[in-house]
Amino acid sequence: MKFGGTSVASLERIRAVAAIVRREVDAGHSVAVVVSAMAGETNRLVELCAEAGEPAPALDARNVEYDAVVATGEQVTSGILALVMQNLGYRARSWQGWQIPLKTDAAHGKARISEIDDAELGEAIDNGEIAVVTGFQGIGRGGRISTLGRGGSDISAVALAAALNAARCDIYTDVDGVYTTDPRLTKQARRISKISYDEMLEMASVGAKVLQTRSVELAKAYKAPVRVLSSFDPPDAPGPGTLICDEDDIVEQNIVSTVTPDFDEATVTILAVPDEPGRAAGIFTALAGANINIDMIVQSASRQSGFANISFTTKEGDLDRAVKLLKDEQEKIGFKSLQSDRRVAKVSVIGVGMKSHAGVAATMFNTLAEKGINIQNISTSEIKISVLIDSDAAEYAVRALHEAYGLDHKKQPAQA
Amino acid sequence: MKFGGTSVASLERIRAVAAIVRREVDAGHSVAVVVSAMAGETNRLVELCAEAGEPAPALDARNVEYDAVVATGEQVTSGILALVMQNLGYRARSWQGWQIPLKTDAAHGKARISEIDDAELGEAIDNGEIAVVTGFQGIGRGGRISTLGRGGSDISAVALAAALNAARCDIYTDVDGVYTTDPRLTKQARRISKISYDEMLEMASVGAKVLQTRSVELAKAYKAPVRVLSSFDPPDAPGPGTLICDEDDIVEQNIVSTVTPDFDEATVTILAVPDEPGRAAGIFTALAGANINIDMIVQSASRQSGFANISFTTKEGDLDRAVKLLKDEQEKIGFKSLQSDRRVAKVSVIGVGMKSHAGVAATMFNTLAEKGINIQNISTSEIKISVLIDSDAAEYAVRALHEAYGLDHKKQPAQA
Numbered sequence: 001m002k003f004g005g006t007s008v009a010s011l012e013r014i015r016a017v018a019a020i021v022r023r024e025v026d027a028g029h030s031v032a033v034v035v036s037a038m039a040g041e042t043n044r045l046v047e048l049c050a051e052a053g054e055p056a057p058a059l060d061a062r063n064v065e066y067d068a069v070v071a072t073g074e075q076v077t078s079g080i081l082a083l084v085m086q087n088l089g090y091r092a093r094s095w096q097g098w099q100i101p102l103k104t105d106a107a108h109g110k111a112r113i114s115e116i117d118d119a120e121l122g123e124a125i126d127n128g129e130i131a132v133v134t135g136f137q138g139i140g141r142g143g144r145i146s147t148l149g150r151g152g153s154d155i156s157a158v159a160l161a162a163a164l165n166a167a168r169c170d171i172y173t174d175v176d177g178v179y180t181t182d183p184r185l186t187k188q189a190r191r192i193s194k195i196s197y198d199e200m201l202e203m204a205s206v207g208a209k210v211l212q213t214r215s216v217e218l219a220k221a222y223k224a225p226v227r228v229l230s231s232f233d234p235p236d237a238p239g240p241g242t243l244i245c246d247e248d249d250i251v252e253q254n255i256v257s258t259v260t261p262d263f264d265e266a267t268v269t270i271l272a273v274p275d276e277p278g279r280a281a282g283i284f285t286a287l288a289g290a291n292i293n294i295d296m297i298v299q300s301a302s303r304q305s306g307f308a309n310i311s312f313t314t315k316e317g318d319l320d321r322a323v324k325l326l327k328d329e330q331e332k333i334g335f336k337s338l339q340s341d342r343r344v345a346k347v348s349v350i351g352v353g354m355k356s357h358a359g360v361a362a363t364m365f366n367t368l369a370e371k372g373i374n375i376q377n378i379s380t381s382e383i384k385i386s387v388l389i390d391s392d393a394a395e396y397a398v399r400a401l402h403e404a405y406g407l408d409h410k411k412q413p414a415q416a
Numbered sequence: 417m418k419f420g421g422t423s424v425a426s427l428e429r430i431r432a433v434a435a436i437v438r439r440e441v442d443a444g445h446s447v448a449v450v451v452s453a454m455a456g457e458t459n460r461l462v463e464l465c466a467e468a469g470e471p472a473p474a475l476d477a478r479n480v481e482y483d484a485v486v487a488t489g490e491q492v493t494s495g496i497l498a499l500v501m502q503n504l505g506y507r508a509r510s511w512q513g514w515q516i517p518l519k520t521d522a523a524h525g526k527a528r529i530s531e532i533d534d535a536e537l538g539e540a541i542d543n544g545e546i547a548v549v550t551g552f553q554g555i556g557r558g559g560r561i562s563t564l565g566r567g568g569s570d571i572s573a574v575a576l577a578a579a580l581n582a583a584r585c586d587i588y589t590d591v592d593g594v595y596t597t598d599p600r601l602t603k604q605a606r607r608i609s610k611i612s613y614d615e616m617l618e619m620a621s622v623g624a625k626v627l628q629t630r631s632v633e634l635a636k637a638y639k640a641p642v643r644v645l646s647s648f649d650p651p652d653a654p655g656p657g658t659l660i661c662d663e664d665d666i667v668e669q670n671i672v673s674t675v676t677p678d679f680d681e682a683t684v685t686i687l688a689v690p691d692e693p694g695r696a697a698g699i700f701t702a703l704a705g706a707n708i709n710i711d712m713i714v715q716s717a718s719r720q721s722g723f724a725n726i727s728f729t730t731k732e733g734d735l736d737r738a739v740k741l742l743k744d745e746q747e748k749i750g751f752k753s754l755q756s757d758r759r760v761a762k763v764s765v766i767g768v769g770m771k772s773h774a775g776v777a778a779t780m781f782n783t784l785a786e787k788g789i790n791i792q793n794i795s796t797s798e799i800k801i802s803v804l805i806d807s808d809a810a811e812y813a814v815r816a817l818h819e820a821y822g823l824d825h826k827k828q829p830a831q832a
Binding site for chain 1: 427430461464465467468469477478480481482484485487488491492494495496498499500502503507508509510512514515559560561
């Protein structure tokens with residue numbers, strides 16, 4: 001069982017979590033509970049570190065101290081939850097990453113788990129003790145505390161579930177499952193009972209916030225069944241949530257499972273780049289060097305003029321840095337001018353069924369054309385089609401696609 | 417070097433501490449820095465634990481979790497100070513108790529240090545790295561985090577100084593040294609250059625707040641020279657502080673070193689207790705069982721009546737509990753009535769010179785008699801005389817005794 005920051009945001013919330021844990025223990029399950037820092041606590045600690053000095057370059061000694069400071073957030077939550085469980089009459093103890101030990105590499109601030117020695121932990125659980133484990137952290141080289149980066153508590157939970165051969169990894173969060181689309185955009189959004197690892201990976205890659213890529217990759221690698229469910233349901237009437245599992249364990253496959261919008265997009269168009277080998281590489285090498293993630297690249301070459309236009313998307317938060325970097329390099333790269341636009345959104349349809357069904361892309365393009373929505377850019381994978389459109393049209397597009405792929409309530413699939 | 421909670425209360429204060437550490441390092445010293453939690457942080461964490469459940473009995477599993485939670489305070493300070501030192505261009509790292517390891521017994525919440533393995537720590541310091549150590553905590557049985565109780569950071573500092581064979585242990589605090597009496601009571605109070613371990617022990621025992629008994633005992637046992645000085649002095653113009661050292665290292669001994677008042681006193685008088693063996697023992701066993709510390713016991717037996725009056729002092733905070741407990745036991749103990757009084761204070765004169773000089777007690781009693789101050793109770797040790805007086809007279813008594821023992825500015829000792 002894993003509980004994130006909003007689920008343990010206050011002592012009242014921690015007591016609610018304890019009631020959920022109690023329910024599972026009383027039902028006869030052996031339980032390890034992974035907890036995040038109380039909501040707001042990690043940010044407070046990160047801010048304190050930032051005030052103590054300029055941000056540190058990767059793998060610097062400063063990152064090691066940053067990890068030692070930030071890891072205290074989960075240490076507090078784990079101790080408090082163990083106390084609350086003890087006061088309810090249960091045997092419980094907190095486990096810090098270094099106590100297990102959950103070993104990581106030395107990439108402080110974004111460490112990767114290298115090994116979990118679950119002998120002592122597993123023995124305690126087998127003896128009927130509730131293990132309350134600090135998420136997000138482990139022990140790196142030289143016995144120093146390391147942290148796994150944002151979303152790290154999910155990674156801790158999935159990795160522990162795999163190491164302990166857990167029957168299931170329940171990720172409790174502030175939503176009650178994975179939805180066919182963002183419920184804030186349409187009342188037609190439905191909770192999905194089962195979804196495959198690959199679809200969740202695509203969802204994470206296009207900006208869905210439920211689970212981050214690394215935790216899903218890990219679950220897939222170890223075939224660990226992960227359930228997403230709400231910690232805000234009454235403890236005695238939990239919702240069923242969404243099970244994330246192997247494609248083969250899902251009997252009734254939808255062709256398209258989700259329509260996922262991403263409003264955190266911006267485009268940059270570089271006009272009249274000399275159409276010579278290495279020019280595009282120079283641009284993207286510079287952006288990568290500044291740690292700016294780019295996506296959806298389109299190059300429209302024009303052989304006659306000897307120039308090409310290059311356009312790409314990036315996250316809105318990176319746009320200003322990207323534009324500044326490119327303007328600083330304008331002379332070196334040799335382009336004529338540059339345009340940027342924040343009023344764009346990416347809408348993706350995702351479904352493993354695409355692999356075996358034709359016509360999914362056609363349905364998408366026809367639907368958007370019928371609604372008069374212009375597609376600025378397209379990218380695809382084996383189980384995903386993404387289009388970049390005007391952000392003002394995104395909500396309309398999501399509703400239309402949700403209906404077109406038969407995801408609305410009480411309707412049968414309409415596509416091929 | 418040890419810095420307490422008020423010395424690291426904010427990032428601004430931590431930067432001031434860094435400037436002091438820097439001065440010592442630049443002067444060529446190898447340095448280990450022991451830090452407390454930022455002021456207020458320990459109380460916040462203790463409060464969070466208290467809200468999570470009722471206070472735990474000693475050695476309970478709950479104390480283990482309490483320690484895991486409360487220990488995060490020092491962990492944050494040590495990481496932040498290490499970061500600040502690094503940003504000043506120094507090599508520094510934080511050391512948690514378990515990383516050293518600083519081993520303790522299993523008395524969680526008030527653990528005692530059993531062993532310090534200083535091999536790795538000492539090597540790091542010898543290599544020129546500044547070691548920033550979390551005070552107050554260590555690692556107990558089963559690899560669990562333990563804490564040393566209030567004042568524990570001083571104990572950590574003295575124990576580390578002893579283990580590392582440090583030339584000196586500098587305790588930085590919010591006062592600039594040990595004074596002949598409380599400077600708030602008289603402008604005649606003077607900072608003492610050198611004071612013996614035994615005198616400091618007596619001062620701690622009569623309520624002086626500078627250093628707690630356990631840290632002074634430890635310093636005495638290992639003959640570790642401890643200096644008390646202010647972290648609020650300008651880093652480039654530090655005050656000399658007070659050196660706490662062996663009696664033999666103090667050339668010019670005062671007969672009396674300090675006049676120490678303690679206003680945190682209350683008296684309980686039990687009237688007409690049957691004068692039989694075991695009655696007094698019953699009273700004090702009951703009080704000890706409730707963890708109520710008592711002091712200055714006087715029994716005035718009257719063989720004729722067959723009854724005795726018993727009076728003792730306790731801390732003001734314990735008075736109500738003591739009175740309630742005794743009233744509950746009144747029938748069993750068989751006393752007639754009970755009186756209590758908060759308007760008392762204890763004034764102690766302390767000095768190793770008493771051992772070889774007569775007349776110290778006489779000076780005290782004569783001085784108080786001259787000023788018309790009534791002595792309610794007296795207790796003595798080899799190097800201390802304490803009297804219990806009306807609290808309203810305490811300030812006057814302190815000034816008179818301070819003068820009588822020649823502790824005022826620019827005067828020569830007046831007593832024998």
